[in-house]
Amino acid sequence: MDACPHYPIRLHINGEERAFAVESWVTLLDLLRERAGLTGTKKGCDHGQCGACTVLLDGRRINACLTLAVMQNGHAVTTIEGLAGGDRLHPLQQAFIDHDAFQCGYCTPGQICSAAGLAAEGQANTFDDVRELMSGNLCRCGAYPQIARAVCAVQGIALPGPESA
Structure with missing residues (x-):
């Protein structure tokens, strides 16, 4: 039985470059929560209807549940954790x-x-x-x-x- 292929991607998450190997079906939301450990972004409906998973992709707001992580290779993602400046709130x-x-x-x-x-x-x-x-x-x-x-x-x-x- 063949193992499921993983694809290498690099994302700039909250100003830090991170590398991942993901399956083709992993959403950006699941990558952020489950693999990057950034649980501030919430999973609400998982259908793009509620906005709980909104993050900034290259400065533009998107629903992270509606985009695949492999499609965002090389892009910058800002989550709620990345908005604050250290101990100072945004x-x-x-x-x-x-x-x-x-x-x-x-x-x-x-x-x-x-x-x-x-x-x-x-x-x-x-x-x-x-x-x-x-x-x-x-x-x-x-x-x-x-x-x-x-x-x-x-x-x-x-x-x-x-x-x-």
């Missing part, structure tokens, strides 16, 4: 704390990585833009108003009055 991480933008916290890593990608895209100019452009990240606890407020605070977007939340 401004989005601090804003989520300041705005009570999490309840159970399960979706928080994906929400924060998505918000970092959103900021880099430069398409959100209003509270409603943030809500729309973050709509691929689900929160089962319903902390959407606080999440949008945290993202707006970091991006310097004016917050609406209480009647708009």
Whole structure:
């Protein structure tokens, strides 16, 4: 019986070059969690519908459950663990704390990585833009108003009055 082939890949994960040998069907999400030991990125639906697995790939937000690890050879991946600067939280991480933008916290890593990608895209100019452009990240606890407020605070977007939340 032949062993399943493994393919060598190199990824720049959170600023560190890492080498792996993976089967062709291993998702980027499973590689990050099971082989790189970065469990901050969550497995939610495993179908790309909830956004819990959102990471940054070369600075752009993606659902890690929808891409194969072998397809990302040579690319840079930033996970929730890579956003902070040492002991100093990333401004989005601090804003989520300041705005009570999490309840159970399960979706928080994906929400924060998505918000970092959103900021880099430069398409959100209003509270409603943030809500729309973050709509691929689900929160089962319903902390959407606080999440949008945290993202707006970091991006310097004016917050609406209480009647708009």
